[in-house]
Amino acid sequence: MRQLVFIPVLALALSGCALFQEEAPATRPASVTGPPDPQAATEFAPAVAATTLGARASSAEALDSTTAEEKAAALAAPATGGERELGKVVVALGPPAEQGIWLSSELVKEKTQGRIMTAAGKSLSLELRPGTGGALLSLAAFQALGLSLTELPEVTVYGP
Numbered sequence: 001m002r003q004l005v006f007i008p009v010l011a012l013a014l015s016g017c018a019l020f021q022e023e024a025p026a027t028r029p030a031s032v033t034g035p036p037d038p039q040a041a042t043e044f045a046p047a048v049a050a051t052t053l054g055a056r057a058s059s060a061e062a063l064d065s066t067t068a069e070e071k072a073a074a075l076a077a078p079a080t081g082g083e084r085e086l087g088k089v090v091v092a093l094g095p096p097a098e099q100g101i102w103l104s105s106e107l108v109k110e111k112t113q114g115r116i117m118t119a120a121g122k123s124l125s126l127e128l129r130p131g132t133g134g135a136l137l138s139l140a141a142f143q144a145l146g147l148s149l150t151e152l153p154e155v156t157v158y159g160p
Contacts, residue, residue, distance in 0.1 A: 083115065086157040093149055094136030102138045104131030107157050114159035118145055128159050 086107040094104060103116055103126055114128035116137075122145050126138075137155070147153055 083158045083160060086114075086159045088154055088156050089135035090152050090154050091135045091137040092152055093142060094138050096139045098138060099140070100127060100138055101125075101140045101144065102127040102129050103135065103141065103155075103157065104129040104137075105135040105157060106131055106133075107135075108159065112160055114157060116141075116155040116157055118147070118153055118155055122146070128157070 089105050089107060091103065091105075094102070101124070103114070105128070108114075108128040108130045110130060112128050113125065115123055115125050117123045124141055124145055126141055135155075139149075142149055
């Protein structure tokens with residue numbers, strides 16, 4: 001029985017000896033990864049200064065041009081008669097460059113006025129916009145509702 005185990009082990013050991021033999025340079029396979037001595041880079045890409053928020057913006061308040069009066073009016077607007085619940089969506093912060101108080105969602109097929117309500121019971125009148133993918137809420141709406149900009153709150157959407 002020991003002999004049956006010994007024979008495969010000996011065959012494997014002897015086959016590995018060929019890895020340590022020096023071959024003649026003509027019989028060595030060519031390098032697959034590239035030239036043997038890579039050249040140093042001689043050209044560099046020009047430096048590009050780019051910011052996603054622009055050079056003037058340093059905070060969320062600097063990006064939002066919606067006035068405090070507009071936000072207060074949107075918060076104080078009562079629910080209109082004839083509106084219905086369109087559904088619940090989890091909202092993310094929309095592009096800060098798009099000003100105004102709005103919600104973009106697949107629940108809406110055309111621009112219209114509507115309202116959203118947070119789980120905490122805060123209600124906000126806003127423009128409902130058609131969207132694709134996840135729902136987006138404007139920077140002004142996030143601030144009017146007192147939501148953290150990194151939150152993903154669930155809101156109930158009401159519309160005509």
